[in-house]
Amino acid sequence: MSLSCYVHIPYCIQKCLYCDFTTFTRDKLPPSETYINWVKKEIENRHQGIKDRNLRSIYFGGGTPSLIPAKEITLIIECLKKHFVFHPNIEISIEINPGTLTEKSLQTYQSAGINRFSVGVQTFRDDLLKLFNREHSAQHTRTTLELLVKNKAVFSADLLFALNHQSRKDLKKDLELLLLYTPHHISTYYLTLPAHHLLQKNRAPESVQLQMFQDIEHRLRKEGFDHYEISNFSQKGFHSRHNLTYWSDRNYWGLGLSAHSFLKFNNQRVRFWNPKNLKAYSEQVKQKTTEPFPFSILPKEQNETLDLHEALTDFCHTALRTRWGIQQIKLKTTFGNKGLESALKKLNNLKQKNLIKKQDKRWVLPFSSWLISNSIFREMTFLKEDL
Ligand SMILES: C[S@@+](CC[C@H](N)C(=O)[O-])C[C@H]1O[C@@H](n2cnc3c(N)ncnc32)[C@H](O)[C@@H]1O
Ligand code: SF4
Numbered sequence: 001m002s003l004s005c006y007v008h009i010p011y012c013i014q015k016c017l018y019c020d021f022t023t024f025t026r027d028k029l030p031p032s033e034t035y036i037n038w039v040k041k042e043i044e045n046r047h048q049g050i051k052d053r054n055l056r057s058i059y060f061g062g063g064t065p066s067l068i069p070a071k072e073i074t075l076i077i078e079c080l081k082k083h084f085v086f087h088p089n090i091e092i093s094i095e096i097n098p099g100t101l102t103e104k105s106l107q108t109y110q111s112a113g114i115n116r117f118s119v120g121v122q123t124f125r126d127d128l129l130k131l132f133n134r135e136h137s138a139q140h141t142r143t144t145l146e147l148l149v150k151n152k153a154v155f156s157a158d159l160l161f162a163l164n165h166q167s168r169k170d171l172k173k174d175l176e177l178l179l180l181y182t183p184h185h186i187s188t189y190y191l192t193l194p195a196h197h198l199l200q201k202n203r204a205p206e207s208v209q210l211q212m213f214q215d216i217e218h219r220l221r222k223e224g225f226d227h228y229e230i231s232n233f234s235q236k237g238f239h240s241r242h243n244l245t246y247w248s249d250r251n252y253w254g255l256g257l258s259a260h261s262f263l264k265f266n267n268q269r270v271r272f273w274n275p276k277n278l279k280a281y282s283e284q285v286k287q288k289t290t291e292p293f294p295f296s297i298l299p300k301e302q303n304e305t306l307d308l309h310e311a312l313t314d315f316c317h318t319a320l321r322t323r324w325g326i327q328q329i330k331l332k333t334t335f336g337n338k339g340l341e342s343a344l345k346k347l348n349n350l351k352q353k354n355l356i357k358k359q360d361k362r363w364v365l366p367f368s369s370w371l372i373s374n375s376i377f378r379e380m381t382f383l384k385e386d387l
Contacts, residue, residue, distance in 0.1 A: 001052075001053050001054070001251065001264075002053060002054045002055075002056045002087070002250065002251065003050060003053035003054065003055055003056070003084070003251045003252070003253060004055070004056055004057040004058070004059070004241075004242055004245040004250065004251070004252040004253070005055065005057070005058045005059070005080060005252065005253050005254075005255060006058075006059050006061060006242075006252060006253070006254045006255065006256075006259055006260075007039060007058065007059065007060045007061070007065075007076055007255045007256055007259075008022070008061060008062065008063065008254065008255065008256030008257055008258060008259045009032075009035075009060055009061070009062045009063045009064065009065040009067075009068060009073075009256065010022055010023045010024055010029065010035075010062060010063040010256070010257050010258075011023070011024070011026055011029060011032060011035075011062065011063050011064055011065075011067045011068055012024065012025055012026075012062070012063055012064050012067065013025070013026075013064065013067060013097070013100075013135040014133055014135050015133065016132050016133050016134055017131075017132050017133050017198065017199055018132060018160075018191060018193060018197075018199055021062070021063065022063075022257055022258035022276050023062060023063040023064075026067075029278070030278070032067075032068035032069065032072055033072060035068075035256075035257075036068070036072045036075055036076065038256075038281065038282050038285050039076055039255050039256050039285075040075065040076065040079045041285045041286060042255050042256070042274075042285040043076075043079050043080060043083060043255065044079070044083075045285060045286070045287065045288040045289060046285075046288075046289050046294035046297075047083045047084070047294065048289060048292065048294075049289070049291070049292035049293040049294060049296075050251075050253065050263070050293070050294060051083050051084060052085075053084065053251065054084075054085050054086075054087050055080065055084040055085065055086050055087060055090060056087045056089075056090060056091070056241060056245070057090060057091040057092070057093070057241045057242035057245060058077065058080065058090070058091075058092045058093070058242075059092075059093045059094075059242040060073055060076075060092075060093065060094040060095065060114075061095050062095055063095075064095070064097045064100060065094050065095050065096075066094065066095070066096040066097055066100040066101055066105065067097065067100055070104075070105040070108035070109055070112075071108060073094065073108075073109065073112070073114075074108060074109075074111075074112035076255075077092065077112050077113060077114075078112075090113070091115060091116055091240075091241040091242055092112075092113050092114045092115055092116065093114070093115075093116040093117070093118055093156075093240070093242055094109060094114050094116075094117060094118070095118045095119075095120065096117050096118065096119050096120070096144065097119075097120050097135070097136065098119065098120065098121065098136040098140040098141035098143075098144045099135070099136040099137075099140030099141075099143070099144060100144075101117075101144050101147055101148075102147075103147065103151075106147060106148070106151055106153065110151070110153070115154060116154050116155070116156065116240075117148055117153050117154070117155040117156070118155070118156045118157075118158065118185075118187075119141070119144055119145065119148070119155060119156070119157045119158070120158050121141050121145075121157045121158060121159055121174075121178060122134065122158060122159065122160045123138075123159070123160060123163060123166075123174050124138040124141065124173070124174050124177045124178075125138070125166075125170065125174070126138050127165075128163055128164065128165070128166070131164065131199075132199075145157070145181040145183075146181070148181075149181055149182070154184050154185075154238065155183055155184060155185070156183060156184065156185035156186065156187060156238075156240065157178055157181075157183045157185075157186050157187070158186075158187045158188075158189065159174060159175070159178060159186065159187070159188045159189070160188075160189050160190075160191050161174075161188055161189070161190060161191065161209075161212050161213070161216065162190050162191050162203055162204060162209040162212060163191055163203070164199055164201065164202045164203055165202050166203075166204065167204065167208075168204075168208065168211060168212055168215055171212050171215060171216070172215060172219065175215075175216065175219050175220070179219075179223060183235075184234070184235050184238035185232070185233065185234045185235065185238045185239070185240060186220060186225065186232075186233045186234075187231050187232050187233075188213075188216050188231055188233070189231050190209070190213070190231075191203075210371055213371060214371075216233075217367060220233045224236075226239070226323075227323065227367075228322055228323050228324075229243070229247060229321050229322045229323070230321050230370050230373060244322075246318060247318040247319065247321050247322050248318070248319070248322075249264075249314075249315055249318065249319075249334070251263050251264055253294065254273070254274065255274075256274065256281075257274060257275075257276065257278060257281050258273065258274055258275070258276040258281075259273065259274050260272075260273040260274075261273065261294070261295070263293065263294075263295070265293065268305055268306075269305070269306040269311045269314075270293070270295060270303060270304070270305050270306070271303065271304050271306065272294075272295035272298055272302055272303035272304075273302055273303070274302070275302070284297075284298070307384065308335065308339065308387050309382040309383055309384050309386055309387050310382075311335070312331075312335050312339050312342070312343065312382050312387070313380070313381050313382045315330075315331075315334065315335070316343060316380045316382075317377050317380060317381075320363075320364075320365050320373070320376065320377070320380065321373070323364065324362060324364070325362045325363050325364030325365065326343070326347070326362060326363040326364075327361065327362050328340075328361050328362065328363065329361065331343050331344075335387075338387050339387060342382060342386045342387055343380075343382075346379060346380055346382075347363050347380075349379070350376065350379060350380075355369050355376060355379075356369060356376070
């Protein structure tokens with residue numbers, strides 16, 4: 001069975017106003033060397049039950065993984081290599097903040113097998129970068145992208161849209177500036193904020209935000225990108241193998257502070273997660289598991305075994321995020337006749353409203369439904385009594 005690993009690196013230069021991830025500025029964290037040692041402990045103490053799994057991807061996310069010494073990232077790769085078989089085409093990605101990559105660190109990453117770089121571009125507008133408390137300028141972004149292009153690295157770029165004071169024209173300009181660097185992959189995220197957040201002011205009305213999403217789709221398709229997931233676009237052959245893990249009911253092990261995991265075994269699906277608190281995390285990773293699975297030593301409130309209706313809900317929600325949708329046969333093989341029946345009832349309802357289509361024995365959301373995906377997901381949520 002295959003496995004993917006996510007490694008959380010919580011270090012940031014400063015905190016962006018819109019960010020809700022578990023990240024801290026360096027003064028609030030121990031030296032990165034100490035943190036890396038905790039992650040290594042976590043691998044060494046908990047890998048026993050899954051060591052026979054084939055590692056198909058590793059993803060260093062954050063935070064700002066490119067902020068800590070590149071050598072420390074390679075120590076994690078070496079540690080994983082000691083305990084797992086790497087798939088011959090393993091994808092190893094790292095998130096890079098503009099201005100934090102150097103020729104030397106890039107070389108260190110590439111020598112260690114990192115073969116995909118994800119750059120947090122967000123926008124090329126300096127006034128917005130400043131407003132969001134980003135630590136870099138658009139010039140830093142250009143220099144980082146140029147470095148990746150010069151070294152023939154495979155890279156993806158994250159862009160945010162529906163930003164404060166952002167018009168459709170502004171967004172189109174961001175897209176054009178990014179396309180100059182011919183990225184292999186682009187993720188475009190709608191800026192998501194809590195209801196009364198300071199940055200909710202001066203944003204385009206919802207109708208314009210929807211047009212922005214359409215503008216992105218239109219422009220990137222024209223450039224040859226495959227719109228394969230709500231927020232993700234890829235040139236041929238450059239889909240994110242790691243992120244596909246999350247949308248295709250596959251196993252992933254999250255390492256580091258606050259990281260989440262999902263494992264299937266003995267016909268069960270288990271989610272488990274690490275604490276957000278540094279002290280609790282550092283204490284927990286010291287305990288060596290005696291049971292066969294990495295979650296077995298975690299307290300009750302840090303793991304859950306999914307009931308069938310919860311697993312079916314997750315399965316449908318994640319699959320519908322991609323252009324491959326739900327494979328009908330998989331509903332039957334994974335959730336039995338009862339699961340299939342229950343899902344078909346909901347899928348046929350959506351079909352009658354033209355919100356979903358059936359093609360080649362798959363149920364797929366058309367682009368217009370991706371625009372309102374949250375309401376579709378609500379309809380595709382199963383209760384205990386549905387099964
Ligand atoms: C975990 S962040 C880390 C990336 C990197 N530290 C950076 O900021 O460039 C990954 C991506 O999530 C997206 N993101 C962060 N906060 C967001 C928000 N509130 N709404 C939508 N996307 C967000 C950004 O595009 C970011 O590049
Ligand atoms: S740099 Fe990235 S991870 Fe860090 S605070 Fe900003 S958005 Fe969050």
